[in-house]
Amino acid sequence: MLAAMPPESPKRPQPGEGHIRKRPSGRVRDRGDACPGALKLHRADDGALARLRLPTGVLTERQIRVLADAADRLGDGRLSLTSRGNLELRGLGEGCGLGLAELLREAGLLPASEAHERIRNMVVSPLAGPGVQAAARELDALLCARAWTTGLSGRFLFAVDDGRGDVAALGADVTLLAAEDDGFLLAAAGRVYRIAGPDAPAAALAAARAFLSAAETAGTGAWRIAELPRAGREMDVTGQLARAGVAAAPAPVPPTRSCAPPPPGLLAGGFVSVLARLGRVTSDQLRALLPAPEIRVTPWRGFVLPGLAGEAARSRLMELAAAGYVTEVHSPWAGVSACTGRPGCAKSLADVRADARPVGGGLPVHWSGCERRCGHPRGDWVDMVATGEGAYRQTVHTRAGGSEVMFHVKHDQKDPGLAPDVSRETVPGPRTRPTSPQQR
Template sequence: MLAAMPPPVPPPTPAPGAPRVRERGDACPGALRLHSADDGHLARLRLPAGRLTARQVEVLADAAEALGDGRISVTSRGNAELRGLADGCGAELAPLLAEAGLLPSPTHERVRNIVASPASGLDGLGTADVQLWARELDERLCAAPWAAGLSGRFLFVLDDGRGDVAGLGGDVTLVAAAPDAALLHMGGRAVRVAAADAPRAALAAARAFLSAARAAGTGAWRVRELPEGHEADVRDVRKALAAEEVPEPVLPQGPPPAPGPLGPAALHVLAPLGRLTAARLRALLPADEVRLTPWRGAVVAGTDPARLPALEAHGLITRPDSPWAGVSACTGRPGCAKSLADVRADAVPGRPGLPVHYSGCERRCGHPHGDRVDVLAAPGGGYLVDGVPVARTDLARAVTTARTAPRTTR
């Protein structure tokens, strides 16, 4: 049965310089352990590299309609969320997911956070097809009993060398450095490993983190939470795989793929405000594979890019010059009790430019990584746009100015 849990109580913020101490277990929701929200229960499905087969697309859309609110939220890690789930839906949801291969390991389903360059292997860019690494890493994770001890927030990032996902704040980041080599980054250090060893190296790095976390005794969920003197040591990976340490490692930086064609047989679309209706999800088919992205969209592999106008007619974002490209929002009211506003209803795009994220409270759930326009609901019905008070009626002008202003003036 699916177990519902109450909203987590955030731990107190540590004093400057003091290590964060986690006094409770990770309460991150999963597919079997649900989160209780104002609009019902929430299930989060980990989809390594965002991958869905055509069959899984159909099952996910069916589950959203039959058991939830008819929508699928795409998270900033390329995972999927079902909302509006009723009490006692476990007898239907769990078997649906398991039969479709969306629940390969009940003991590990919350720790399968793997983001990989979504266009890898499709558009001729990148140094290696890291989607293959993602599949092997997921298999290794599920086969390692100790890996179930990772936090539901621990993140593996696999970048094919183009730099589109390397900056997403991974705890363990693999970067394709050559067709036969990869760089493994963790805690500000890096080692060079053979490409064939990359998934095994990522798993070894995760185990080194768990060892460091146990030694620290602070209950750390993420690598950055480890206190000074208890850092996870990439030299453990170096010893196990005869890896070479890299001096002054630098992560590559590159833009995400723009909405539109990706080579001759793939395309990229974005979900408005990060949500897909069941009908929009089904509209992505036929396809060999659908990959949900950390930019709250989908890469569709094995399809004709000439389908883009039809997908735009379904309400998907298919062009980089769309004002809604790069606009995201948290759940807001009425689904979240902490939110001060219905941010999805209030959201306006402004002109295309910097990404913009609408938040109903100071937690800023689901915000994108990197530079962005921060729109925060304020008490009394207004908003703060990059810290400046703005009336709701003036949002469009203020957001346009913030998205298009030179960075030196902001």
């Protein structure tokens, strides 16, 4: 659940890591991060893109309406959900940045200081109770109240886990994991501390400060703890906790436990859970979540509605199925995700959203238009990377061995699967095993 200190031995680069290899200058990053934000729009091939951080993942009914209206009036009428539980508006027109900022500010979706807008990166267990949610809100408030936190990159990630281990498994830089005694475990750079509940947000902030201090000393431009020399072993987390006045006792790394995300359907505790097909919703689909006093966005590209039970919950689930959401755990589309691909991303070799289909054989499957594999899942997953128009390399990322296989996507309504690409080489690989396109 929480990562132990990673090994120092060289390892094969994992998907998405290729671009952080050390440069001849010794730096791992030679520029500040260019992550888009709600105020710093990114120019994409399908118009401007705004990424809105949702630090606690919770939206009100009014905020849902504002976002749906903004997508209709300013964008392409849709919103994308990211693997960090953020929302993106795409296809924004030239010069709409000020108008969008005004809408978001009035809806309470932006921090008081613009400089903090992109550093509120946090994932929170979607089924968390009030105590864990309060800790996440307080951590966000602390982040936005300190000037030094603007030195964090837009990639630095906090996780606040309610103890079940779902968001603790998402590879955050700093993790708070609720413990049974109302306290938390703080995990950062391979070290774990036991912290009293009221001190947990300050403890997470202290760990972030320890990272910034270590990053400054290293001078390599690291954006995340894993990019520090020796994966952050030199970070003085203990010292920063003491300077922050936080009592912290070193603790053992807790055992790994099952950390499945909330499945679609009706969940114990009065939750309705749905997934957005390929992580994108129309503005009408967003409005279909209402009425609801609270809507939680998940890092698995879905929504959770709390406070629903019995017949009311069943009927909401049916309405959301009719609106186009994935509402059943056995749906072939549960666990299928795709990057933006063409035409939105200039780097893409294919229209991956049109090509994407369920071929995971029970594992999450992610379709990518290039080797960056934006938004790919963690853990065991099937990796479909475009190598050309309609051609993909399939790799299964598990602890078992195997090989990579090349496929063509068939755009045949009667048989919309994959065809082995005999014109391309099948590559043996030590960390992968092939799946058959029939495994759906």
